[in-house]
Amino acid sequence: MKILFSPYQKFIPIAKMLHAQGHELVSSHPGLTKNFNDLDIPSKPLSDFIKPDDKINALNYSSAALGKMIDQSYDGYVNFSDKVKLFMTNNIPAFMYSRLADLSIAVTAINNYDPDIILVHNDVEPITRTMAAWASGNGKPCLHIPHAVYMDVGRGAPGTDVHDIITASHLACAGKYQREWYEERGFVPDNIREVGIPWLDSFARTVPAKDNAIRLLSLRPNLPVITYASSWRQDTNLLGCHDGVEEYYGKILEAIQFMPGAQLIVKVHPHGNNADWHMVQAKDKGVNCIVTATHLEVVLQATDLLISYGPSNIIFEGSFFPSVRLAVSHGYEQDKEIIKIGENAASIQVAETIKNALGAESQNYTGFRYKYCGITDGKSAKRVVEFVEELLS
């Protein structure tokens, strides 16, 4: 059977199993195709299915839609702010130009490939939503395997955030919490399967080796290691659309200066593209630290206290390592195992909370992890594959 993947590198273990069962794999991004092929998982890029005539048809459609945008851009936003109105009046065709052409061409390629099932890591970004929409329009299943545990962080009622839009037909969710989150947003309960989180399978199998991790990172074994997991600004929701990421990082850098001897690792998001900025800020404040977007498993094994800016998947990943204490700037309000530092705390208060946390015993995070991640037995990818086989049968 023919399976199309959205561009998400963590699909690799699932792809490997699906290939072993005889399926044909195509990726919507050539980078992922290369990843697959490098690991002896034969696959083709979706671009192989673009035919010259189809490309012209797609560009014709795109041009026609762009031509209508000025005329259709006035309705429905009369009460919007000045810059929004100006953008929709003057800039929307330019904004849509490359996006619309790319997506239209992708639609022709998907149509030509005609997959039996589509696997996506989200169904809201333009390319993944397009893939899910094609499946929906062609009576094919689209399985959404969420790349993150979406959480209620007080950013509006269900249906008011762009992540609440559901286009995929089926969901391989982590556990009960995520199932309820999606059911509240209208996902058909019978189309949801609780599988755990495939991306955590490797953590379930990791045997912590703190001394080795400390040595690999050239840290000192007798001094505490604090890892700060920073983030990046997301404008998809107004209530998250502010400078919190930058300001809180500044507080962490100031707080660490109240703690002589503390060793700081700044773990930036692998796709945040802001490691350089974090390095510059640390240098400006005279803080010696490691800034890295990679080596997550090693960093977590070396860590005594993990702090994340807001709720993050890294907190779940950190929960696999018994000696790590978990803290957040904000979020997880109902979860008493997680230390809350406070988003509005002053640097000195942040430093005090860090000192207290380092002086306390690490918590048992098994219940916390189960709540959000479901079963973490290292076999989630296998359960996803079983679900795919069911949908294909």
Added chain:
Amino acid sequence: MSRQKVSKRRPKKEIMKMDINEPALNKSMQNRQFEHLLFAEKWGASFSPFLGVPVVQCITYDLVQVLNDLYLQDMVKS
């Protein structure tokens, strides 16, 4: 999921955030983001689909980010 760079011009948190837990502001921001989302969805759906796929509507995710950001810039300006 978004890939914003930190060098991007952005509103001051002191103005924009204003403690989003404050109920009136929180509600106002929720309503505004919802209006942007509804608009983007409805506007996108008003275009003809391509091979059955509502392509313009599929760009809602990118569009609402811009609308939210522009709205906040207007708030800062005022």
